[in-house]
């Protein structure tokens with residue numbers, strides 16, 4: 425198991441990986457807009473959303489959503505298609521700028537979370553559709569998850585100078601340990617794009633986890649998986665939380681898995697949070713049952729989950 429005291433540095437080892445590093449970005453701390461320090465009385469751990477609203481033209485994707493996430497908690501966000509789940513993750517990760525409200529990460533509150541600084545804020549994420557570099561090896565994909573830690577210059581890397589060599593060795597070792605942790609070590613040298621889908625999803629988890637984030641955002645980590653793969657993934661997510669004390673926020677459509685995996689569940693419907701509680705509370709909540717059964721207002725048809 426990886427030790428908890430890594431320092432994270434990376435050196436690009438191939439032209440393709442260099443390209444990957446450029447795509448992911450190096451977090452050079454651009455200007456942060458509307459950053460504010462919280463009142464001393466406010467909780468400064470975990471993550472919280474306050475009054476988040478977001479619309480696209482006339483479509484209200486999120487309406488006045490509050491959410492608190494405790495450190496080390498596995499927090500699921502569920503709801504029917506179009507309920508606003510991905511929008512919420514995208515607001516937390518700075519992909520979308522909310523119209524109103526703010527996001528608190530640790531002790532700092534943002535009107536718009538600075539995407540470029542996500543890694544340094546200790547936030548990693550995976551995407552609904554696989555976002556791997558399919559032409560890179562599995563291990564290079566995982567190494568790319570540490571791109572923001574690069575210290576050596578490109579010249580140092582090309583010339584193979586001592587600092588660059590140390591960084592490369594250090595980074596590879598961390599990636600190998602994460603691969604072992606997620607039982608992916610046997611495919612480390614394979615091209616990511618050649619792996620079965622379920623394993624590719626796990627590689628994405630490895631890339632997000634290698635930086636040992638404080639907050640891990642998982643957008644449908646089990647989509648398209650078989651029942652066995654889902655159970656495996658649930659076990660790995662739980663193990664990652666236990667091993668690294670990571671706070672996990674996930675969107676998942678498989679309610680059975682969500683009920684078993686989550687500490688608390690928030691339910692969205694038409695952009696509004698309609699319920700929030702433990703799996704047992706959510707299971708018996710009439711508004712949730714109605715939303716899942718497709719009891720839509722104004723005779724609107726909608727696909728259930």
Ligand SMILES: Nc1ncnc2c1ncn2[C@@H]1O[C@H](COP(=O)(O)OP(=O)(O)OP(=O)(O)O)[C@@H](O)[C@H]1O
Pocket residue numbers: 480483484485503504505506507508509510511512
């Ligand atoms: N970039 C966008 N441009 C326009 N409308 C958008 C955009 N992103 C989301 N929406 C709209 O916002 C609403 C919420 O979408 P969102 O993808 O957040 O829901 P979801 O709960 O994640 O759905 P699903 O389970 O189908 O992925 C939908 O009506 C959707 O069409």
